[in-house]
Amino acid sequence: MTVADEQAASDLKPIAAGPEQHSLLDDIQGLLAGSMLAALGVVMLSNAKLLSGGTAGVGFLLHYLLGVGFGPIFFAINLPFYYFAFRRMGLAFTVKTFIAVLLTSVLSALLPKFIGFAMLDPLVAALFGGLLIGTGMLALFRHQASLGGFGILALFLQDRFGWRAGLVQLCFDAMVLAASFFVATPGVIACSIIGAVVVNLTLAINHRRDRYIAR
Structure with a gap:
């Protein structure tokens, strides 16, 4: 491990106890709130037959193609990323991310049994669903967790090179959305891009380590 690797890893480890450190209760609340918001956003996108970027986008593509629930697919897709998360981000980050992905997967599968949308315009679903997912991811990021997959890479690259996590995620999303041209209509793709x-503007504008220092 290089000096830069050690510095990046140390940035993601809890700092010494002090007024800026998140308590265990803070982290639990953050993981629950972030997962709940993200799951609700996923349900809105799914109800409108929209797609997304990142591993969630891959999950949506397989969900529509195979007819399998989004939750199990999303959970399975993220499994290979936990090794990378452990090696690069540490055990605490990996465990929190695993919990967040599991919660989001379970909630996105259960929520449609309790809520429904008689009418949901795709553009409205894109705007509000995207905002919910972005806000959920923001809560998870601020508690040293993510929704796995490309989010892990985005966080690592931000801490390693100073690249904005939201902008990095946007590049990954663009690649996934490009693949959606083979399975979706132009209107659906346009709303999905929005x-x-x-999602990523919410992260790029609000996730700033130089402004938010609590962990």
Whole structure:
């Protein structure tokens, strides 16, 4: 491990006890709130037959193609990323991310049994669903967790090179959305792109380590 690797890893480890450190209760609340918001956003996108970027986008593509629930697919897709998360981000980050992905997967599968949308315009779903997912991811990021997959890479690259996590995620999302041209209509893709932009602008504008220092 290089000096830069050690510095990046140390940035993601809890700092010494002090007024800026998140307590265990803070982290639990953050993981629950972030997962709940993200799951609700996923349900809105799914109800409108929209797509997304990142591993969630891959999950949506397989969900529509195979007819399998989004939750199990999303959970399975993220499994290979936990090794990378452990090696690069540490055990605490990996465990929190695993919990967040599991909660989001379970909640996104259960929520449609309790809520429904008689009418949901795709553009409205993209705007509000994207905002919910972005806000959920923001809560998870601020508690040293993510929704796995490309989010892990985005966080690592931000801490390693100073690249904005939201902008990095946007590049990954663009690649996934490009693949959606083979399975979706132009209207669906247009709304999906808007939703992905909302997600990543929410992160790019609000996730700033130089402004938010609590961990």
